[in-house]
């Protein structure tokens with residue numbers, strides 16, 4: 001199974017927007033840009049919404065059939081580890097193996113020495129094609145990378161072989177993710193990590209490093225955009241070089257776990273992809289559920305009432321909802337409007353606080369981040385929420401399609 005040059009990870013907490021999401025990819029294809037859709041849902045999301053990987057498979061298959069999509073599509077077991085991979089085996093054909101937790105775990109000294117010797121040809125002044133600087137590589141540096149990352153990569157190998165044994169090597173796509181690490185990986189670290197991945201014989205087709213800057217959930221990038229752009233381009237160059245040096249899969253590409261809506265770095269990504277003629281996998285639609293919520297708020301008084309109820313409960317259960325996402329949200333509680341204030345809002349007012357329009361003075365990133373992690377409450381509402389989505393599907397689904405096509409696909413892959 002060979003993943004296409006461009007692929008797009010789309011999330012859908014409540015499995016009601018499969019067609020609307022696929023439509024965005026169809027719209028891109030009509031304009032000449034082929035993107036493979038990848039439906040992703042993590043173990044964490046399944047736990048919170050009480051769904052199963054088979055639900056994502058059914059949604060994807062259903063949407064593909066309904067819209068007559070004849071190209072490839074995938075179902076991603078997002079951020080899995082050895083403890084939960086088994087429940088994803090039957091339904092998924094894309095596995096995001098998350099080994100960030102193992103970063104910094106001690107590796108055995110013998111393995112570190114073997115790896116260091118194996119990389120000794122890169123000692124001294126290392127030139128990587130298309131990077132306009134050289135890297136001074138010391139033995140101590142290689143050892144330090146081995147100490148930091150070798151356990152994680154070995155674990156990835158173990159998980160990969162577990163999936164391979166169950167599914168057969170040619171029947172799935174492998175991604176290695178280290179994006180939920182404490183600090184970003186440098187391009188040189190990425191190069192050495194790829195060496196270790198090759199040593200483990202993992203046919204990784206995508207790799208998700210942690211990039212410089214903050215990638216908070218559902219809101220824009222916070223950080224130095226020029227620094228990100230430089231790092232991103234160097235990572236692309238590193239991947240090209242690593243493919244030839246380590247005989248990794250020809251289609252190996254970067255995966256950006258964006259946490260959704262990193263609009264301000266899209267131009268830099270777009271420019272770099274063109275410059276390097278590179279592929280990309282990007283996960284970015286965890287906010288589908290916020291599009292649903294915004295649409296409900298304006299669709300009718302019952303929809304608005306649901307949106308407000310979810311916000312009130314989110315306020316009172318702040319710590320519980322934020323805990324699983326603590327490292328990827330920054331919410332200033334003082335900027336969260338009180339229920340008495342929200343109670344007076346019209347649907348348009350509610351939506352204007354929530355919707356990610358940074359040119360609007362109403363937009364409130366604190367409220368948006370809180371609601372982003374509040375999907376648990378909508379899940380608990382069960383049919384009250386799902387029936388409202390159904391009732392107002394005509395308002396909801398154009399929002400979902402337009403958001404993905406105009407605000408994500410177009411700036412990243414087209415324009």
Ligand SMILES: [Zn+2]
Pocket residue numbers: 079177179180257
């Ligand atoms: Zn991630």
